[in-house]
Amino acid sequence: MKIIVDMMGGDRAPEETVKGVCQAAQEFNASYILVGNQPEIERVAAENQLDIRRFDIVHTAQVITMEDDPLCVVRTKTESSMAVGMRLLAEGKGDAFVSSGNTGALFTGATLIVRKIKGVLRAGIGTVLPFQNPVLLLDTGANVTVTEENLEQFGVMGAAYMRGIYGIDRPRVGLLNNGAEACKGTALQQGAYRLLSQNRDINFVGNIEGSTAPFGSCDVLVADGFSGNIFLKSVEGVGKLLLGKLKGVLYSSPAAKLAALTLKKQLMGMKKDMDPSEHGGAPILGISRPVIKAHGSSDAKAFKNAIRQAIAYADSEAIYDLALCIQRFNAHKKAEQEQQAQEQEPTQQQGQQGQP
Amino acid sequence: MKIIVDMMGGDRAPEETVKGVCQAAQEFNASYILVGNQPEIERVAAENQLDIRRFDIVHTAQVITMEDDPLCVVRTKTESSMAVGMRLLAEGKGDAFVSSGNTGALFTGATLIVRKIKGVLRAGIGTVLPFQNPVLLLDTGANVTVTEENLEQFGVMGAAYMRGIYGIDRPRVGLLNNGAEACKGTALQQGAYRLLSQNRDINFVGNIEGSTAPFGSCDVLVADGFSGNIFLKSVEGVGKLLLGKLKGVLYSSPAAKLAALTLKKQLMGMKKDMDPSEHGGAPILGISRPVIKAHGSSDAKAFKNAIRQAIAYADSEAIYDLALCIQRFNAHKKAEQEQQAQEQEPTQQQGQQGQP
Incomplete structure (x- = not known):
């Protein structure tokens, strides 16, 4: 299991992302590719006396900010940590991608770089709410207008x-x-x-x-x-x-x-139960590989939990299952359309017969 | 100050409405017209040893239920406690109307029987939220689609x-x-x-x-x-x-x-702070006289608080102020339109001059 991590996204990067990845590495059985500004990552690690030698680092100089236009990820900032991370995911260099960066850019990149599962009309951002039982709310902001x-x-x-x-x-x-x-x-x-x-x-x-x-x-x-x-x-x-x-x-x-x-x-305990950061990040559903959005203000713990969720997502059959369900969804829609067309046909024939 | 009360609306009427009015009569300086099924009101009062002799009662046999179509208030159930109460308000027999009945019917009745303030495009249901400061949320459900x-x-x-x-x-x-x-x-x-x-x-x-x-x-x-x-x-x-x-x-x-x-x-104290029923009912704003919607599940206390709010609303200059603001709103809109028309005119003349 290899997790690709955007080290430069979010309000508190790279401090909290470096700490979060180190915590994750201690707790979970996975390896990591850190994508971001290498000198900065190394500086933060040194300042916090964290050993990051065990991680692969892919250096990137560009950073997508919260104010950037979402499309920058495929236009002006294609060498940003987010864009490079998603290309690595698309190329199969890792099993999941985690970022606490600009939501719009992450969603755009997931759709255009990692790409949607075949037949998915629109991907959506799901958020698990810490209610009496976990409730997945979908969509939580990617698609303001939908059908x-x-x-x-x-x-x-x-x-x-x-x-x-x-x-x-x-x-x-x-x-x-x-x-x-x-x-x-x-x-x-x-x-x-x-x-x-x-x-x-x-x-x-x-x-x-x-x-x-x-x-x-x-x-x-x-x-x-x-x-x-x-x-x-x-x-x-x-x-x-x-x-x-x-x-x-x-x-x-x-x-x-x-x-x-x-x-x-x-x-x-009650506070922990209610704390969304305990429940990890938000999966972008409908994308062909696991992309997890961590909260923009994630601290190390929240970021670690987002990594936990990415591992669980990549470990599960969820994407395979989702792809099958969408395939069946489209097969049903096609069958319905064909049936409707057939039902209309006899009427047309009757209409023609009725003509002189 | 005279408050007209729908005794038959809500899930817990007339028990809780009778108790609520009696509590209000003890606390607030106002008189009341109770509209509803007189024998039932008297039975509930007797069962609870409440003296209701000081109230005017207007007997009605029809009741609007939560399942009724909103338009029933002006069509099939014009002799219901809600419809009769609103007619009394429209005729000036009282200063405000309170009901915990069917929201849609109350909104329809407020608009069609009590009537909107001149120039108001759509009335709206406002709800005061018990936040750090009171926040009036408007609209909370009357107008699903708006401009x-x-x-x-x-x-x-x-x-x-x-x-x-x-x-x-x-x-x-x-x-x-x-x-x-x-x-x-x-x-x-x-x-x-x-x-x-x-x-x-x-x-x-x-x-x-x-x-x-x-x-x-x-x-x-x-x-x-x-x-x-x-x-x-x-x-x-x-x-x-x-x-x-x-x-x-x-x-x-x-x-x-x-x-x-x-x-x-x-x-x-914290629970009380957070309890919407402590903050009274929801005013229907844009109506020419105060109409207050109490929660459908109101108990006596919540109903009493809705009456308190009705009194405060009727006692205030809010409706007068609102009418003036709407008048100014429409005057501005008209002035804007005229200015736009004037700005377009010279262009048209120029266009005409340019023609051979």
């Missing part, structure tokens, strides 16, 4: 991922919506509901609201990238707000501080 | 409400989006961003993400009804999930229970 069929495919792809990584036999797929009834949402959600409920390859459980999603109502939550992103960030924001308020309570008096000490272990 | 101009007006209306009810001089208006940059979101958000930032009557602070909204970044959060509803419900869901997890920690051992006792008062 009904894109959403149907997100359901298929998300199910394959949760089967492969979490071992869930028939993942329950829900559609993020503003009500439970089939008629809810915009024309997009109404159309997607119809397609998803007709798709016999997935276990569609209907519309899911944000108020019930945390309580075990589904394993995969399908959304367009806009509302998926709104949902993801509100989960982040509200979680942070509540933990902050709780901290305020626990520091409110000497007696409270004492009580907090008693609860410390359990409270830390 | 850029609708969103601009939501900003104007929301600001008037926060000025009138919370005394905020220049409410900061944000646009719910998937990123901070002006280019973020779909064409709808991009267009609304442009209009909102050009509108000199409101204090537009740009795009706001769900991750920063809880931390004092704005006073009014403008959204289309679909993503607004997704946001609202995720706030609800995540809040519930976290409070549930916290409860688990506090009951995890005898020592934890003891520590929890010490923190009880502060933790209850």
Whole structure:
């Protein structure tokens, strides 16, 4: 197992990426290709007394920043750590790629350099939410505008991922919506509901609201990238707000501080449970090889967990399964179209017979 | 001050509405018209030993259920407690109307019976979120599809409400989006961003993400009804999930229970802070008289708080202010259109002069 790592992406690179890779190397059975500015990587390692001699380093001088246009990865910054890393992945020099860099550029590079699985209409960014059960939210921001069929495919792809990584036999797929009834949402959600409920390859459980999603109502939550992103960030924001308020309570008096000490272990456990960085990065689903997006503000631990997820993804059958599901998806669509065409034919013949 | 109350709306009516009104009557200086099934109201009052002789009761036999089509309020169920209550409001028999019934029907009735303020394109349902500062989210579900101009007006209306009810001089208006940059979101958000930032009557602070909204970044959060509803419900869901997890920690051992006792008062305060029912109901903004939607599952306390909000709304200058703002909004739009027309005219004349 060889993991290719973008050392220059994210707000805290290369400090936290170097530390993260070293932590990963201690914990996981894998080898690593570090892509980035070699002198900088070596400087950070020396400063932190970290031994990086066991890693392959591929030097790159260019860096994609958070402000860069996504297309730069295939246009102006083709020699950046991100672009070079993805080319290495595409060439089969490693088994997975991890980056905490510019999301748009990573998504663009994954689609155009690593390339989509055949038949995938749109790749999507999946994020596993730390709810009562892990819930894969797909898409969380890559595709702001989508079609009904894109959403149907997100359901298929998300199910394959949760089967492969979490071992869930028939993942329950829900559609993020503003009500439970089939008629809810915009024309997009109404159309997607119809397609998803007709798709016999997935276990569609209907519309899911944000108020019930945390309580075990589904394993995969399908959304367009806009509302998926709104949902993801509100989960982040509200979680942070509540933990902050709780901290305020626990520091409110000497007696409270004492009580907090008693609860410390359990409270830390709760915080860890709720911490998205504990659950690794976000897989870009629909791409022919594992590409994992770590959070832009990842610290060493979060980056290490993203590497853990990359290893699990590469180790699983998820991509193979996903490709098969998409193949079946397209076969079904073709069969449906042919059937529709056949059904229309006799009508036309009848019409012709009726003519003088 | 006279409040008209729909006694039959919501999952827990008329038990909780009767109790809620009695609590409100004790706390607030107002009189009440109870609209609903008189024998049932009297039975509930007798069962709970509540004196309701001081209230006016208007008997209605029909009830709008949560499953009813919204248009029933003006078609098949015109003698329901909701429809009759809103007619009383429209006729000036009371100063505000409160209902925990079917949201769609209430919104339809508010628009068609009580009627919109002149110049308001679309009314919207506002919900005050219990964040670091109170944030009015508008719209939270009434208008699933909207135009850029609708969103601009939501900003104007929301600001008037926060000025009138919370005394905020220049409410900061944000646009719910998937990123901070002006280019973020779909064409709808991009267009609304442009209009909102050009509108000199409101204090537009740009795009706001769900991750920063809880931390004092704005006073009014403008959204289309679909993503607004997704946001609202995720706030609800995540809040519930976290409070549930916290409860688990506090009951995890005898020592934890003891520590929890010490923190009880502060933790209850925190829970109260986060409890939407403490913050009353949702005003339907853009309607010519105060209509407040209480949560469908309101208990007596939540219903009482919705009545409190109705009183504050009716007591304030918010509707008058809102009407003036909308008048100015339309005057500006008209002036802009005229200016555009004038700017085009000389060009046309030049064009004509150029012709042989």
